[in-house]
Amino acid sequence: MSWSTPTQPVQHGHGPGGPVRESAVRAQGVRKTYGRGESAVGALRGVDVSFDKGAFTAIMGPSGSGKSTLMHVLAGLDTVSAGQIWLGDTELTGMNDAKLTKLRRDRIGFVFQAFNLIPALNAKANIELPMTLARRTPDAQWYDSIVERLGLTQRLTHRPTELSGGQQQRVAIARALLPRPDVIFADEPTGNLDSTAGAEVLSMLRASVRETGQTVVMVTHDPVAASYADRVVLLADGQIAGEIHSPTTDSVLDALRHLGG
Numbered sequence: 642m643s644w645s646t647p648t649q650p651v652q653h654g655h656g657p658g659g660p661v662r663e664s665a666v667r668a669q670g671v672r673k674t675y676g677r678g679e680s681a682v683g684a685l686r687g688v689d690v691s692f693d694k695g696a697f698t699a700i701m702g703p704s705g706s707g708k709s710t711l712m713h714v715l716a717g718l719d720t721v722s723a724g725q726i727w728l729g730d731t732e733l734t735g736m737n738d739a740k741l742t743k744l745r746r747d748r749i750g751f752v753f754q755a756f757n758l759i760p761a762l763n764a765k766a767n768i769e770l771p772m773t774l775a776r777r778t779p780d781a782q783w784y785d786s787i788v789e790r791l792g793l794t795q796r797l798t799h800r801p802t803e804l805s806g807g808q809q810q811r812v813a814i815a816r817a818l819l820p821r822p823d824v825i826f827a828d829e830p831t832g833n834l835d836s837t838a839g840a841e842v843l844s845m846l847r848a849s850v851r852e853t854g855q856t857v858v859m860v861t862h863d864p865v866a867a868s869y870a871d872r873v874v875l876l877a878d879g880q881i882a883g884e885i886h887s888p889t890t891d892s893v894l895d896a897l898r899h900l901g902g
């Protein structure tokens with residue numbers, strides 16, 4: 642089956658270079674420095690990058706290149722030292738903590754390597770939790786469609802310990818998809834999974850992008866995982882070092898080799 646209630650279709654326009662896709666999230670001149678003086682580390686050193694609406698983008702690069710830092714500032718989990726972050730038309734930089742918390746809750750979904758499910762709650766309650774906390778009512782048809790598409794219909798009364806790693810991650814994806822966020826950030830979503838469960842999770846993320854127009858930005862070390870994306874953004878030493886459209890495992894491996902990753 643397919644996802645039954647698509648989100649808003651992706652808006653396309655035309656610029657001088659051909660079709661222009663709307664940006665879901667973007668960084669402009671972003672710098673992030675940890676520490677001060679001699680011990681200062683420039684984790685991001687002037688990053689300009691845009692992530693298209695309705696696209697699946699992977700962020701890759703050698704260890705220490707700034708992937709996690711970039712994801713954290715894009716998601717409003719950390720502040721920048723300079724530059725601007727935009728979520729659609731909303732500037733995140735300069736927002737106070739209360740506004741950022743509300744924006745993350747209402748407009749951003751997260752999928753983490755460690756699943757981050759609440760052990761005492763069953764799958765259904767875990768999936769609904771962010772919306773329950775936000776006092777929002779999930780769309781029943783959308784909920785059913787997500788649960789069915791992720792193969793969780795028979796697992797809703799199970800607690801996380803009663804689920805496999807792949808099933809737990811599918812619960813985390815359902816939780817992220819349910820509020821229809823502007824963007825889902827996935828941080829090494831297959832890092833704790835074997836290759837079969839990992840492939841299932843990636844196919845489902847891929848399908849949510851293709852079939853419902855969900856925007857997904859994923860940080861990964863795994864060239865196979867990155868090959869599920871529409872585009873790979875390469876980071877090296879805190880700067881954008883290139884990008885690959887329609888990546889394959891081989892093209893990603895090749896690019897990483899050139900970066901010394």
Ligand SMILES: Nc1ncnc2c1ncn2[C@@H]1O[C@H](COP(=O)(O)OP(=O)(O)OP(=O)(O)O)[C@@H](O)[C@H]1O
Pocket residue numbers: 675676682683684702703704705706707708709710711
């Ligand atoms: N809280 C922090 N305090 C000081 N330095 C930090 C902090 N977080 C990250 N860094 C440094 O910033 C740089 C970028 O780190 P970041 O974690 O973003 O890289 P990464 O590409 O995600 O690495 P990995 O692939 O190993 O997870 C590194 O040099 C790291 O040591």
